Amino acid sequence: MTALPTRTGVLGGGRMGAGIAHALLLAGCEVVVAEVSEETAAAARDRVLAAIATSVERGTTEESAEALQARLSVGIGPAALAGCGLAVEAVPEDAALKARMLGSLDEALDADAVIASNTSSMSIDELAAVTSRPARFLGMHFFNPVPASALVEVVVGARTDPALVADAREWVAQLGKTAVVVRDSPGFASSRLGIALGLEAVRMVEEGVADPADIDAAMTLGYKHPVGPLRLTDIVGLDVRLDIADYLAERLGPRFAAPQLLRDKVAAGELGRKTGRGFYAW
Secondary structure, eight states: OOOOOSEEEEEOOSHHHHHHHHHHHHTTOEEEEEESSHHHHHHHHHHHHHHHHHHHHHTOOSSOHHHHHHTEEEEESGGGGTTOSEEEEOOOSOHHHHHHHHHHHHHHSOTTOEEEEOOSSSOHHHHHTTSSOGGGEEEEEEOSSTTTOOEEEEEEOTTOOHHHHHHHHHHHHHTTOEEEEEESOTTTTHHHHHHHHHHHHHHHHHTTSSOHHHHHHHHHHHSOOSSOHHHHHHHHOHHHHHHHHHHHHHHHOGGGOOOHHHHHHHHTTOOBTTTTBSSSBO
């Protein structure tokens, strides 16, 4: 078995990045989280520490909070991840931002280090192209919330080393999750299918077919989905869903065009759980 690198890094300490860092800590890694400022770095640390406290409280780890915290460090900028054998990029879904951060990360890491992007929809080949290591680059798409999710989507670029794909499968297993492997394609498997369902649910609300709670109940009770597509849209963020829809519409055509209702809610600042209102009040 190929063990996870001892020293791992996460570029971006938001909700997803902090969740990934937490998972790596529970797997026994030393973890460095890189953020853009002292303020955001402090917030990232707080998120990871809160996740650690929850794990200890629930008994999902045999380690003490102190032992886990001792393996966590937080720094500023991609250079903080120097010396990491695996670095997971988890910055927002903005192509220019990702390109800039990945270029800097590539310069900071040793030549044999692996870069994995947590992008939910962007081309792995295009992201890898801004680095000097396309063979050592792949997608590792985690799901929100990371601690509760059992899935990681491993996305294989045209130049990704097949041996790295095998390693990534084993790393995911060491994180206590299951890997599915997909070829690089817009939206991969999960986002493409999830967005298709979510956009149709929004259209049904827009057309007055049913209210959000009844649409969601149809999927949770009728199809055994753990959460309905509209509540999931609120959890993920309406702005995030809109960005993915626009990207897929550009790459795959008008079947992924966002409904006007989704655009209106984003414009009004109704982004879901993070703002207190989306299709539901939180």
